[in-house]
Amino acid sequence: MVRRIIEIDQEKCNGCGLCANACHEGAIGMVDGKATLLRDDYCDGLGDCLPVCPTGAISFVEREAAAYDEAAVQANMKQKQKHTGCPGSQSRSLQPAPQPVQPTQSAQSAPPMSSALRQWPVQIKLAPIQAPYFDGAKLLIAADCTAYAYANFHQQFMQGKITLVGCPKLDMVDYSEKLTEILKQNDIRSLTIVRMEVPCCGGIELAAKKALQASGKFIPWQVVTISTDGRILED
Numbered sequence: 001m002v003r004r005i006i007e008i009d010q011e012k013c014n015g016c017g018l019c020a021n022a023c024h025e026g027a028i029g030m031v032d033g034k035a036t037l038l039r040d041d042y043c044d045g046l047g048d049c050l051p052v053c054p055t056g057a058i059s060f061v062e063r064e065a066a067a068y069d070e071a072a073v074q075a076n077m078k079q080k081q082k083h084t085g086c087p088g089s090q091s092r093s094l095q096p097a098p099q100p101v102q103p104t105q106s107a108q109s110a111p112p113m114s115s116a117l118r119q120w121p122v123q124i125k126l127a128p129i130q131a132p133y134f135d136g137a138k139l140l141i142a143a144d145c146t147a148y149a150y151a152n153f154h155q156q157f158m159q160g161k162i163t164l165v166g167c168p169k170l171d172m173v174d175y176s177e178k179l180t181e182i183l184k185q186n187d188i189r190s191l192t193i194v195r196m197e198v199p200c201c202g203g204i205e206l207a208a209k210k211a212l213q214a215s216g217k218f219i220p221w222q223v224v225t226i227s228t229d230g231r232i233l234e235d
Contacts, residue, residue, distance in 0.1 A: 004045040005065045008035050012057035015128025016092075019049035019058060025073045033129035033178075041069040042076065054132075092120050093133045116158035124166040124175050127182070134186035137162040141179070141208045142194040143201045150194075150226045157194055157224070168203025175204065179211035183219065191221040197233060 008019075008028075015033040027042035028035055028049060035057070037043060045068065050058050094117055119133040124141075140161040147153040147165070164182075166175055182188070193208045195201040205223055212221060225233040 001067055002062060002064055003067070004060050004062055005040060005043050006037060006045070006047065006049060007059055007061045008037055009057045009059070010034050012055045014055050014057075014130040014132065016054060016131060017128070018052040018054070022049045022052045024048065026076050027073075030128070033127070033181075039072075040065040041067060042073050044068045093131075094118050094120060113154065116154040116160075117163060118158075118160075119162055122163050122165050124164045124178060125171060125173065127164055127178075129178065129181045130185050133162055134182065134188065136187050136189055138190045138192070139164065139182075139188050140192045140194065141165075141204065143167060143196050143204050145196050145201070146194045146226045149196065149228060149230045150232070151230060153194075157192065161192065166204060168207065169200040175207040176210040176214070179207060180214040183211055183215035183217060188217075188219055191219050193221065193223045195223065195225055197225050197227050 006027075013034045015030065015035070017030055017035070019035050020028045020030055025042045025044055027037060027039060027044075029038045030036070043065075045060070047058075047060060050060075119131070121127055138161045140157055140163045142157065142163065142165045144165040144167050146157075150156070164179075168175065183191075191208065191212060193205050195205050208221075212219060227233050
């Protein structure tokens with residue numbers, strides 16, 4: 001049947017995920033960092049997704065499509081409720097809280113430290129290829145153990161940067177392809193790679209370097225190595 005249904009312009013989509021969150025029927029999902037119409041019969045053609053799209057990537061078209069299937073939508077929603085994966089991977093910008101100023105109570109008392117995280121998600125596997133927070137960003141690519149080993153990680157490395165983390169040994173993936181697209185499609189101003197001293201952590205450094213080379217861009221970069229006892233190792 002010919003009916004009204006949404007169409008998503010992949011070139012305009014910035015991967016923010018707002019439309020997927022607004023779609024109550026689950027017709028839209030994030031695939032390779034882009035919003036995608038997953039099934040025609042999940043789309044009711046009402047367009048709750050249209051007003052939330054910041055780039056105008058979504059529009060209505062009239063085309064041959066399967067009829068809206070409410071029973072299939074309900075079954076899909078029930079299945080999603082059983083899903084044990086991460087439900088909080090929607091891309092969004094964060095505003096770090098200012099460092100609180102508190103009077104010193106004693107030599108052993110110190111004011112709490114504020115998070116320097118500026119965006120979500122932080123895992124390389126979950127991060128979109130394009131997002132507003134990448135525009136003009138100083139990018140930090142870090143092995144996820146580094147924040148545990150180095151006590152001042154937020155203030156020394158994350159402050160003023162967009163942070164992506166991963167573990168090449170546990171994830172068992174090559175991050176270089178996705179990182180290449182992030183560098184290609186966004187205005188990244190600088191790149192800092194923070195890794196642990198252990199040999200398996202070299203995978204995240206290699207992936208970042210491969211991505212930088214494949215992007216064809218000249219971006220200032222540096223590598224910082226953290227020891228297992230929490231020190232910055234000099235080259």
